Amino acid sequence: MKNFMKIIIALLVIVALIGGFFATSYNGLVNAKEEIDGQWAIIESKLQRRYDLIPNLVETVKGSMKQEKEVFGRIADARAQMAGAKSVEEKVKASNELEGALSRLLVVMENYPQLRSNENVTRLMDELAGTENRISVERDRYNIVVKEYNKKIKSFPKNIIAGILGFDSIPYFESDKEAKEAPKVSF
Template identity: 40%
Template sequence: MIAFGIVIAVLLIVAVVLIAMYNGMVRGRNLAEEAWSGIDVQLKRRHDLIPNLVSTVQGYAAHEQDVLKAVAEARSASIKASTVQGVAQAESMLGSALGRLFAVAEAYPELKADGNFRQLQDTLTSLESEIQMARRFYNGTARDQNNRTMQFPGNIVAGMFGFQKLDYFELDDASERAVPEVKFGK
């Protein structure tokens, strides 16, 4: 009778631990989905801003069609991307295209002085900071969830219930990872 009671107690403890682990993984997955939603909202704001920015630049630099077309194509690819890696790749391309757009703007003093352009540029800069914060939050929740699903005994529970490793939202462009060179000169 005592042995039967011990077996029941052990089974109850194992069941409680498994339930707690499963609930932790569900909570982690939901938190990661919420964090991804935050990135998605910021990227949508960025995508909505880009046509206004392109229109403003186009008014001053109409003959820079290659750059304007590259921005439009990168924006379209970014909107269509659906996986974390696909979005990261598309956003990296969009960031490069926007960099070329701002390089073109540097050649047009009237454009740089335009109040609408400066406001759009400031808004985009602010959005980039918000995207970076949202990306850090998402990557932190993905890391925590990956730890839960990959460490023993969580990996057993994760395997039983189909929890997968989450991808990080990382930059693909090596130039964006590089430390900028600072020169002090005369």
């Protein structure tokens, strides 16, 4: 009877160890999967930031550049008229056009002393670069957690538990073939 009790206790210990290993493995796989889902949510957040940011910045820069373009375009046109003027009347007319264009420029400069297209373009590029860097960092982090998860579900004996419980391999975040070309932003 004593030997029978030892066998029962040994079996219970073995079942407890297997059950504990099974529960620990399951919880580890669930945590790893949740880490992947959380990291993917961060990537989606950064992609949404890009989606929201680019059109707004492009429109802001376009608006500033349009205003400058109009003023400087008028100045350039008036200068060209002045250079091409032959008669006094043509020269007066061209001079008045140039004076009017310069007045508009002064009004713009008074109202918008910091209006410089180059700064807006630089800001746009900095924002885009920052957003792309954030996305790149989060993609890398995503791939790291996917790698750890995939290693867990492919390693023995967790691969058996993962197979029984339906934990499948998750693909890495890979660049699209078209991503090898830099995106073009036009104004």
